[in-house]
Amino acid sequence: MKIVIIREEIIQPDITAEELISKWKELEAIPGAGGVQLQIVDTYPSMEELDELVEDADALFGVWITEGLMSEAFFKKHPKLKYIATLGHGYESFDYAMTRRYGVTVTNTVYGAQTIAEHAFALLMHTCHHIEVQDQRVREIDWSDPGNAPEFCKAIVPQIELYGKTVGVVGLGAIGFAFAKMAAGFGMHVISYSRTVKRGEAYSFVEQVSSLGELLMRADVISLHLPENGNTHIINEDTIAGMKDGVILINTARGILIDEAALAEALKSGKVRAAALDVLTEEPPRHGTPLLTAPNCTITGHIAWLTRESRFRAIDMAIDNFKNYLNGAPTSVINHEGA
Missing domain, CATH: 3.40.50.720 (NAD(P)-binding Rossmann-like Domain)
Incomplete structure (x- = not known):
């Protein structure tokens, strides 16, 4: 299984890149979750750049759930992609039924x-x-x-x-x-x-x-x-x-x-x-x-979520959500039936 994580630049003074990398490596310990690729970007990628980063991934972490991302064209380009996780609470509206037709589970992370x-x-x-x-x-x-x-x-x-x-x-x-x-x-x-x-x-x-x-x-x-x-x-x-x-x-x-x-x-x-x-x-x-x-x-500049505790908690919760997904009992699913 190939897992791609989009990790943006460090935007707070009390966390190091090494700490975040170490935290994400905990994904590798999950049975069946090998092939973790941490993609570190200076700014959030465009759709074209995201296509290149995702390629043939089975799971994608750290993206913003937008209508542009959650499109039929995107899923046709990445047919192996079956799991998408945002590290945030919020997300834009998208076609939930369409994502289910492609067999994709979409989760958010209520960390903060x-x-x-x-x-x-x-x-x-x-x-x-x-x-x-x-x-x-x-x-x-x-x-x-x-x-x-x-x-x-x-x-x-x-x-x-x-x-x-x-x-x-x-x-x-x-x-x-x-x-x-x-x-x-x-x-x-x-x-x-x-x-x-x-x-x-x-x-x-x-x-x-x-x-x-x-x-x-x-x-x-x-x-x-x-x-x-x-x-x-x-x-x-x-x-x-x-x-x-x-x-x-x-x-x-x-x-x-x-x-x-x-x-x-x-x-x-x-x-x-x-x-x-x-x-x-x-x-x-x-x-x-x-x-x-x-x-x-x-x-203030959209910093309410930027405590050290919440940044690590988001990763912990995202990993737990993925474990639950692999075990057949997904949690924090936002494209479930009736959503």
Whole structure:
């Protein structure tokens, strides 16, 4: 069996290439999984480059699940390919039935729920307290001057308390649920809207509302945790109009969920008090985005998933998923019947 792994450049300071190579070599210990080829690329390959890298592989790891990849033409070029694994949570829409006709199992890797939720909450805490602004101010003032003493116990940006406020979690999957638990721990009232109602005692602290409109109308803080699948511009001029004045918006999911021009206008008018985003519609924003110059908008560069722990966890989970596939009981399958 030939296994091809697409491994992009190291984009974080606390992991070495040697560590990742060593981790991936664990695949070779699986019975029947010989022939592992680790393809290290500087940037994500084009479809033409991917065709050359895949060639006659039986299994492919580390790709983005896009409509371009998941095409009939691709599977005709690679008839031996029967297993595809993305190392991420999210994926674009594709023809599930077609992939099943070609006998291909497609899996994702839900590795970073806690990590991504923590980043989302860090964005919220930054928005509420701006710790680095206060820290910088303390360092810049000459405290040896007695006249500056009254400046010490002074906030130069508003401090926002979360306790008792309502947070609306849009999408109550693994990441949204982890974020919801953090918010509840801060004494917030958690409401959520998701495609399906979540059952079980674990969700009892969440008020699950029947519509996105109700959530947007009631929430003081909105945090987005939806996949990209068909969810385009759910935050737009009309839905923003239905929100509370002064709402805070957090997005660590996908940039396409937000109409960036509409959000920029809402930030300028104050309808949206602040936005904190880890994702943009275009990444990087080669053609610009009005959010780069919008007031009260914090942007990080799609790094919510980039902890050392989550990077290794993703590989561990991908290997476990593949073991299960070889044993006839595949897990984390996203193109299953009825998907």
